[in-house]
Amino acid sequence: MTTDSTVRPPPPEASGSDFARLSRRIADAGLLGRRPGYYAVRITAVAAFYVGGWAAVALIGRSWWTLTVAGLLAVVFGQVALIAHDAAHRQVFRRRRASEASGRIAGAGVGMSYGWWQDKHTRHHANPNHEELDPDLAPDLLVWSQDQARVAKGLPRLIGRRQAFLFFPLLTLEGFNLHVSSVRALANRSLKNRTLDGALLFGHFAVYLAVLLWLLPPGMAIAFVAVHQGLFGVYLGSLFAPNHKGMPILTGDDRPDFLRRQVLTSRNVRGGWFTDIALGGLNHQIEHHLFPSMPSPNLREARRVVRRYCEELGVDYAETGLIASYRQALTSLHQAGAPLRHSDVAA
Structure with a gap:
């Protein structure tokens, strides 16, 4: 998610002839136009599920069945985050x-600092998969390259040995990490x-916890938070993991032109309308990185144009199934964690 802050492609005359020609094709196809009707329906539907989910918690009340609603609300929170992204x-x-107003409201709805996330995501779009410049490749708990593994200390060193096996379990903490990172950024x-x-962040926390403690016994409220935030984290991680992980990592002065920098470091995920809804259009990651302000329902059509153009240029266009x-x-x-395992053997 970027913003005005969205990393906008440079003007055609400054971006290189390859991207300039692609931009003209996309513009001629009318794919950069807004889709107000689509977003009106989508936002209304997600808002209805958001309100309906909390209404279901109130109606079911002091029953362990509320944990089922917690799982459903995890998906709804993910969809709210995707709307914040598009806004x-x-x-x-x-x-x-x-x-900014709509993005900030949506971000507050899931307990995220809009300003912190906006800055982080802007830097990601500018330098996707660049080891030194992309904040999404910072070795926090995981290491993303063998170079990072060789110098890893603390938790990254401990987890990095088996990080592929721990990846999805660790995603259960991603929702909590989103909140903690948002607070720290203040x-x-x-x-x-x-x-x-x-104010919006702490307001969200206060209302969220007050509603749960009002409607549920303390033990059940804690279980609700664990299920809801855990599955929310898994959903968030599952949205973003297919996009760049496993694609070429740039280092140092690796600075291909804009088109190649975005295409070669991104991966598309094949699928139909359900995939588009579940992943919020991020399954068309290549097109999204080339044209960040393009409405997500236009990305599928843009994919045909971009893929054909990359074939003409001989630029690798990565696309695969979700699994x-x-x-x-x-x-x-x-x-990436291989050096850590080898050091164990050597020891």
Whole structure:
């Protein structure tokens, strides 16, 4: 998710002839136009499920069946996060103020600091899969390359040995990590609108916990939080893992032109309308990185144009099924941790 902050492709005359020609084809096909009707329906549907989910918690009340609703609300929270993503990229509204307001509201709905995430995601779009410049490749708990593994210490060193096997279990913590990272970012004085972000963030936490403790006994409320936030984290991680993990990692002065930088480091996931809904259009990751402000329902049609164009240029265009994409991501993680396993053998 980026924003005005969305990393916009440079003007055609400055971006290189390859991207300029592709941009003209995309524009001529009318694929950059807004889709207000689509987003009106989508936002209304997700909002209805959001409100309906909490209404179901109230109606079911003090029953362990509420944990089923917790699982369903995890998916709804993921869909709200996807709407925040599209709004931040100006896919929903053309104007910056409307985009920021809608993105900030959606972010608050899932307990995320919009300003923190916006800054992080902007840097990712500018340098996808660049080991030193992409914040998504920072060795936090996992190592993403063998170079990172060789210098890893603490938890990354411990987890990195078996990180491919631990990846999905660790995703159960991703929802909590989103909240913790959002709170920690409020200490950064350079963060824009951090007072507003802080108010929305802590407001979300207060209402979330107050509603659960009001409707459920303490033990059941804790179980609800564990199931809801755990599955929310798994869903979030499953949305983003297929996109770049296992694709070429850039280092140092590796700076291909804009088109190749975005295409060669991204992977598309094949599928039909259900895949588009479940992954929020991020399954068309190549097209999204080339044209971040393109509305997500237009990405499938853009895929045909971009794939054909990459074939003409002889640029590799990675596309695979969903399960295969996870397999490639896990294989890459396993290979990245190899130096840590070898050091165990040597010891």
